[in-house]
Amino acid sequence: MKQKKVKNITQKFLLMEEELGKTPKEIAEILEVDLSTYYKTKRGAISLSSHFLVKVEHILGYSRDWLEFGKGNPKVEDSKPLSEIASHRSILNKLKAYDLIPILEILPHNPVAEDKRVLLDLLNLFVQKFR
Numbered sequence: 637m638k639q640k641k642v643k644n645i646t647q648k649f650l651l652m653e654e655e656l657g658k659t660p661k662e663i664a665e666i667l668e669v670d671l672s673t674y675y676k677t678k679r680g681a682i683s684l685s686s687h688f689l690v691k692v693e694h695i696l697g698y699s700r701d702w703l704e705f706g707k708g709n710p711k712v713e714d715s716k717p718l719s720e721i722a723s724h725r726s727i728l729n730k731l732k733a734y735d736l737i738p739i740l741e742i743l744p745h746n747p748v749a750e751d752k753r754v755l756l757d758l759l760n761l762f763v764q765k766f767r
Contacts, residue, residue, distance in 0.1 A: 648703055649678040651710070652696060666725070667691045 653663060664674035669688065676682045689700035693712055701707040731737050747755075 644706065645680045645684075645703075646678055648710075652698055656696065663696070666695060
């Protein structure tokens with residue numbers, strides 16, 4: 637019985653890799669898991685964690701119910717394209733590199749127009765040195 641489940645989960649991972657046009661290494665990087673964990677999960681050697689399933693659903697756009705239980709459609713409706721996610725990941729890495737995330741977390745969700753303009757002016761002034 638376990639052999640069938642392993643084969644089934646492996647087939648699902650192979651399908652995702654093929655549809656996304658990504659290698660296992662690329663998908664592991666996108667999901668921010670190490671490659672050995674990705675391969676072990678793909679083989680069924682380790683169980684699908686809730687955290688992993690959430691990442692697959694929200695980052696790759698594949699349903700956790702489909703991956704875990706084989707229920708429903710493989711693709712999640714309304715998921716963002718992988719290229720958009722990759723673009724956001726690059727921006728997030730820049731925010732981390734400049735240690736801006738803690739500062740940005742303090743800012744209000746709905747800024748006053750004047751505050752927004754001041755921040756944008758400051759950032760535009762700073763990036764001028766890179767253009």
